[in-house]
Amino acid sequence: METAVKKYTFKDFTSDQEVRWCPGCDDYVILRSMQKALPEMGVKREDVVFISGIGCSSRFPYYMNTYGMHSIHGRAPGIASGVKLANPNLSVWVMTGDGDAMAIGGNHFIHVLRRNIDLNIVLFNNEIYGLTKGQFSPTSLVGQKTKSSPYGNTQPPFQPGELAIGAQARFFARIGGNNPKDMTQIFIEAQKFKGTSLIEVLQNCVIFNDGCFTNITDKAVKEDKQIYLEHGKPMIFGKEKDKGLILNGLKLEVVTIGENGITQEDLLVHNAKEQDPTLHQMLVRLEYPVATGVIRSFNDVTLEEREDALTAQVKANSKFKKTDDLFFSGETYEVK
């Protein structure tokens, strides 16, 4: 029986455990944004489950007063898939990092996206391994000096959005780790979305990779360096709202409104719901401006919907109601 969802506040989602991230870490912003977003989602607290792997990001479930599991390195997508398939009524969240999701857990990461189970994945991308104290990760830049690359990293990075959309992600959003207001909204959007949603948070690691996103997320530059995409709205950015994106051949190009006869009408209009991922792929790869907001949100059939439909069909046509019907069916014989 459905009962009305109680009106919660962020306190209802705060556990009694002391938060142990480094002072100044963006993870605090993510935690608080989640605790603020949940009361707005219309889900019951007992129906919320956080599953994490290993890493700084993965301590997250301990701080939420919901059901949760801090599991093993890279495997949260598998565990979360099992939770959701066992009980599709739950709101299931995977909290992961760049190493957890794309190095040790890379296989699970691509397959969970391909299947489109109704899960939400928050990827804390800080381009470094924090909990093991500073080795390069699959998103670290070439040349980046870390404890395991003292002369500079030689391994080219993944762009998480590109990998995810390549793996058929239907929902991909990106947000700066210092932007709780939009992050909260994106979490709510992700919960509403039926299917696997992936949110990449550009998360600063104050200890091992401090300032890795400063030139994108810092208050002073963010409006000029980021384009915050909204479905149905023109692709416009800049402090003066005078810059925008157009398509020039097979490339995105930054233009200035008022220059070379460009008007707002010439700019691309963001269509997050488009099935064809071509333009979404261009947007996630864009280095200037860096695309944030909900970049892709294509509604598709979920795995649970497919499974439920099949189960209903099989049940309706089956003569097996109890195991006895199966065990005593077919070729049996009597011994007298």
Next chain:
Amino acid sequence: MITAKTKQQPEVLEAVIIRFVGDSGDGMQLTGTQFSDTSAMFGNDIATFPNYPSEIRAPQGSLYGVSGFQVHIGSVEVSTPGDNLDLLVAMNPAGLKTNLHAVKPGHTIIVDTDSFTKKNLEKAQYETNPLEDGSLENYRVIEVAMTSLTKEALKSVEGLDNKSITRSKNMFALGMVYWMYDRSREHTIDFFNKKFKTKPHIIEANTKVLNAGFYFAETLELIPNAYTISPAKMRPGTYRIIMGNTATAWGFLAAAENSGLELFLGSYPITPATDILHELVKHKHFGVKAFQAEDEIAGITSAVGAAFAGDLAITTTSGPGLALKGEALGLAMMIELPLVVVNVQRGGPSTGLPTKTEQSDLLQALYGRNGESPVIVIAASTPANCFDYSYEAAKLALEHMTPVILLTDGYIANGSAPWKIKSAKEMSTIKTNIVNEVKDNWNPYDRDENTLARNWAIPGTAGLEHRVGGLEKDKVTGNVSYVPENHEYMTHIRAEKVKRVQNYIPDIKTEFAETGDLLVIGWGGTYGSLHSAVKQINEEGYKNIGLAHFNYINPLPKNTEEILTKFKKIIVCELNSGQFSKVLNINFNGFEFKQFNKVQGLPFGNTELIQKFKQLVD
């Protein structure tokens, strides 16, 4: 000289062992299954042993591509597929070459002479044709041009290509064997009608070839007379033939029904465990959720997730897969969730012998995880009791809130036997540790005082929100704890919880003798071989030889030490280099555990066991 023979009564035999061999595409598995099913329905006791290469269609005629199916049928109790053959049906020279050693001297070999071509003889590394060089003079060889006779029989059937015609020659062989052993063709013809419902010309072709083989055997005097094997004395009831893997799957279905939980399987295909996945995916009508994951790890992690969310969760695999699942199994142990891992053992190490049997994952099951990580380990011992032990594995997992490893092996998983059908209603009840009510001072690690099982609060239950994880946890609250004494306490309590399972499992019983000269010890899938060998040696007049066969490995039954003291000598027989023997040595001081080990990817033979036992008591 060929003459029509006079009709005579078939000679009555107590038991017979038959092996069908041919190329891996010759349909030997189907032929053998049809013969064994027909015999079981006639009322015989049966045991089967499929033995095939891991290549799906190995090169034709090659020695390593030979696929075989052995069946032992009897009017007396049959507990193994047997050692030495009364009849070998060899569809090609490679099959003859690789199996001749098993045929009892003076007994019968049927060969398809059409396949004894120069090319096939070379592939089988025969320098001369064994049908001509006198090397088979100690056997009764029945030479039949099966391929040509099959073609002849199908002349009038339209719409058949050459390949389909040649492929149905196995039915010619089956028809002959049906006549020889006085079996009805009805079951097999019914099978054609069902299997090829939409292809009437295939039904017609197979039926024609089966009949042709039957009549060929009847009218020609190549075969002196027919034999029959009377129905066995079996407990009255409704039976069916069941394969071990199917029985394993069905045990879980019964456990789900009796516990009122939904069944979740997370799995990745691996030989020889995949048939459990194949079976469970069919049963959506019971609400079974069978999830084929991207790898072994996701197979178990999805099951851990499903267990957290309140399903009866299982994962199925074989040796290499268990290695991959180790870390997640440790997590399930740490967070104390009910989970069953089925390991259908195969020849190892590494990829090993995927289609062959072995018992070499015992120590992996017991110890193959980081840290001190005890889980319950039990083993099924016959194709039919895979049902009982998968049910038991589920029951123990749910009642004791711990992972359980169920060990079976390729031999019992692929073997089939009559199963006196059990209704789920006949099985013991299952009481889960699910908690629904919010009590004051509730903690996720509150334990049952007897079993030490923690209570199971499932997402969706208001007021019981809690976190679990792989980090060590406080003994009361379940919150992360690095306190040294607490870690030691928790390590002990996890071990104690598994140990207390002893109070809930049956004592071990010895068969044939309760005290005496020699105790034969086995575990798991070797039961049939050991039972039949110990039975035989007792029948030969050695009255003081007992058998103790273990299904519960961790913990061991409470009375284990007691039975060890009752015999002068003890021999532990295993299809590995002595793993259970090590376990017994660790647990019980002052005994000498002699070993009989075999690591050939094959089950024990009756003769080798009896020889060994006699050495010890003579």
